[in-house]
Amino acid sequence: MKKFVGLDLLRFCLAVYLTVFHTIREYPQNVDLPLIDLTNLGGFATSTFFILSGFILSHVYFGGTAQLRGGARGFFVKRLSNLYPVHLVSLAMLLVVSAAGTRALDTFSLMSLDDGDSVVTLGNAQAAINFVLNVLLLQVWNPLYASINPASWSLSTLLFFYIVFPVVAPGLLRARHKERLLVVLWVLYLIPPVVATSMHWYGPAAVGVITRNPVMRLPEFLAGILLFGMYQQSQFAHFCNHWRRVCLALIFITGSFVAGAWLESQGDLYPRYIIHNGGLMPAELLLVVVCTNVAIPSRFETICVRLGNSALSIFAIHVPVFLLMMKALKLLSIGQSPLWCMSNFAACISASKHVVPSMATYPVYLVVTVVAAMYFQERLLVPIRSLLRTRFLGNASQESTSVTTERGSR
Template sequence: MVYHTLYVTPQGAALPYREWLALGGFATSSFFLLSGFILAHIYMGEDGRVLRGGTMRFFVNRLTNLYPIHWISLALFLTVSIAGVNPINRFSLMTLDGQTGGFEYLDAASTSAIIAATILMLQAWHPLYEAINPPSWSLSALLFFYACFPWLAPRLLSVRRKGVAWVALWLLYLMPPVLFAAQHEYAPAAVGFLYTNPLVRLPEFAIGILLYGLYRHRGTDWVCATPARRAATLAFVALSFIAGVKAVAHGSFGWQYIVHNGALLPAQAGLILVCARITMPVCAARLSARLGNAALSLFAIHLPLFLVFTKLGKLFALGMDPLQCVQQFAACLNASRDVTPAMALYPAYLIGTVIAAVVFQERIVMPLRNTLRARLLRERIRHETAGRSSGHAM
């Protein structure tokens, strides 16, 4: 959230510790890794070969959570963008940090195709432009990961030498960024392909599944079994993060590829393993569960809410009466274009967005999700019952 919002303001861009907050990809990669780990824990049986509840129930449970979050956040982003007089056919080119970015204005057919792909949650497959709601590419990647999980998880968890498989997948994941860096491929299509393509990012999810297999069979005790080992692992995570920051800040563009796509995976895995060993106090367990459940919602809505926050901050800086702005909306927008909102309000945005994500998840997404699940699973049971009845009749 900080990565996507802090540096778009002049004050944020001038912060002296900017490089320490520039590894936004660390959080996304950790999230993909954790998704594979948690899904394997929830859905795979003791032998790692059977999907609990069956494939249909898995897809219903996953998609009824993913699509409502995506559609509502997309509608919010489009509404805020259009209200802010941003052209609907303007798309940002994918770039590395430090590269000169840019926009392209597309014709009606191309714009409609991108919007249709975004509605279907397929936007991560387009390498050239950022998604309409840029962070939503991660939801598109998750959709592909979910589609692979029923086939992928049993095969990965049945591998005997999981540690060897883990290292092999990690090295496989590192190959594309190393090759692109060696060839100096830094065009927008190359950046988009490496950063958001679901097939390229699939090894992170698969490594998370393998990591759970190792954890379940105590193959990771050497990392996190004792307090001393956990402390050593956290030190490794910290040193890896520092090395990644320095490589991105002072190295060539190629280091951005390598750090973003795979170099920090061992550190991310270590962090997950240490956290998996932590027993939460009862007083904090419910809060942490609520925050964890709202993670996808936070991914999806933080940028639309930042656009709202920025507009409100500009209006406050102008000192204009909100009622007057409602009556003279276009005039207020034009007057606020060159105004920079105060950074003093930024902490309020961070806290407010986390609270909004929890409320959004619990008050909107969960009731809608539960209704859809009940409806879809009831229809499935009805069809199965009808099929058995007709079979007996024959």
């Protein structure tokens, strides 16, 4: 089975970008960084992840066949054994880090595009229900309250995609005129954000539905399935083998990304839904197409695959790693010994709240996150996944090709 090493590298780069998107603004010094606005387009990376998911799932589970490889039961066991351990372990890490700090798990920021964000604290019953929804990866169906682990909303969306994949993929892959269907999907995808913008639906519930609801984001996943069908029919071969066309595609992708980032950061309110949902879809699709044909030297293939396989783990653990590292940096910066902090814990925590870590530590955080995610993936998640697949599928559980299970941002 063909390996798309270029897509593995793309997955890794998108995961690192999303990590930066979620964390760099926690440093007050970020406002002085050049080109900081280019880090403000998390929706581009998340959408590309969803397209990649449809593409690679189609490659792994259909390829040149007309039927789902391994059957529906095998598909769901393999996908859920890949998704839930990542989610549950990263959620447990976040709970531990939060318990050791001051992060409240019942307090959420409700995002509004017109009136600014507001903070709400849930009652005991609401907080308990929200926690159960988070554990079950169903929290994304509530448009108001964000995930306890911010990254996991996209895992919840992926769970929905997995449910619909065996139903919709065969028909899409058999369809004639896939390029026309792709255009239809794009138009359908743009309708909700255009309507919401025209009606000025900018409140928290509308933002939650438009930007995170799995049904609203489904066209991206379906587009990835169609894109693989087009690739399978060699519709991109002439394009990818012509370097001038590839250069023009890269210029278009870069221009779209820069324009989207500028509009998201500096532009008016009205294009933001459209930028987030569908406005950049042609560039996202082109990016996947270009990366399917990226040639990686054989000596770098193994590390690229490892980095790609760690992409989901990077996204899942980057928040607890960030919280832990920020707390450690603050404690080290107050000028007190660890022994003093252990005996005067409350005073130490109070003093550390006013410390602002240096921006010079940020590259260290990114490196630590990547290395930790690789070990997290290979030493913890892979054994858990293998155990679950052996338990429910027996010896047929081993999968020869890794499947992306990417996660998003906003």
